[in-house]
Amino acid sequence: MGRMRVLVCGSNYGRAYVTALAREPRKYQLAGLLARGSLRSRRLAALNGVPLYCSTNELPDNIQLACAAMSSTAFPVVLELLRRGIHVLCEHPYPANAMKQALDLARKRGVQFHVNGHFVNLPAPRIFISECQRALKLTRPEFVEVMATERSLYGALDVLMAAMGSGPQHLKIGNRRALRLEPAAMGRQPLRVRVLSRRARFVLLEGTLGKIPLRVSVQVSGKGRSRLADGSPDYQLDQRLTVAFPAGLLTLLSAAGPVFWNRTAAQAQGQRAPQFQREGPLWTVLSGQETQTLPELGEQRIQANVTMLNSIRQSILGRATPETQQPQHILQVSRAWEATGRQLY
DSSP: OOOEEEEEEOSSTHHHHHHHHHTOTTTEEEEEEESOOOHHHHHHHHHHTOOEESSGGGOOTTOOEEEEOOOGGGHHHHHHHHHTTOEEEEOSOOOHHHHHHHHHHHHHHTOOEEEOOSGGGSHHHHHHHHHHHHHHTTOOOOEEEEEEETTTHHHHHHHHHHHHOSSOEEEOOTTSOOEEEOOTTOSSOOEEEEEEEEETTEEEEEEEETTEEEEEEEEOOOSGGGOOOTTOTTOOOSEEEEEEETTEEEEEOSTTOOEEEEEOHHHHHSTTSOHHHHSSOSEEEEEOOSOOOHHHHHHHHHHHHHHHHHHHHHHHTTOOOOGGGSHHHHHHHHHHHHHHHTTOO
């Protein structure tokens, strides 16, 4: 396959995809912008020398891939793109029934439908995911904690589900016989929560992820005129994830990192603790030792979008599709987001 002709849908976050496409000029060609025709969208199309389309009826037949970065009310456009036989890289979040509709339609039309959760391809979350998966081969988690904003909740759950896995694992701990671990991400509804408290802009929820105790703290954006805008400085965090194992705590401190491993001191002192637990420091920074700045994080997010573009391209070419883009994972994350989000107000 030569250069893939790509349509960017939406002129707000869609600009990030325009930037990402320009990073891989041998693989992708920006073929047009699909938007409502605002001044911003007209300027973006003119700046990049591409046509501005205001309806899917205006699209030419040679569009191969669409980056759908539109509001949630524009989901019918996503479905129409799939009906036209166009592969779609879609922004989040959407309800699980909408995701299932898109996945089913993509399968019928023989095209790819991927969802960009943004955080899962950043360097620090990738380290967190790999370290968590490594620990899961040795032992079971004791509990999980999630901190996120209302806007980053989907992405945080995407990272968590990727870290916990979506298929059965057979484990062997020391010389003991193999165990069968049912990962938290298995099942139609792996995450169940209920509200413990609502204080100002924060909602605290408690429940389970599979059979693992779970606590979720979400900063909500509010309602009406007091609603926080995307990127508002009043947000206190982006996301923070902790998975507790008998030997210690694995924590992703933020989307930019670092990733910490806090070894359990009592376990380390015990004679029954495996050798790898008794030796070494009580805490370790697994990533992000260097200072992260906002420009550096912005560059990482552009590269994460490039990774997503290359991922769906690989799937279009018939190569392996990553676990995070399998229908089971997409639907599980969406259901988890719904289960939490419907209780925030």
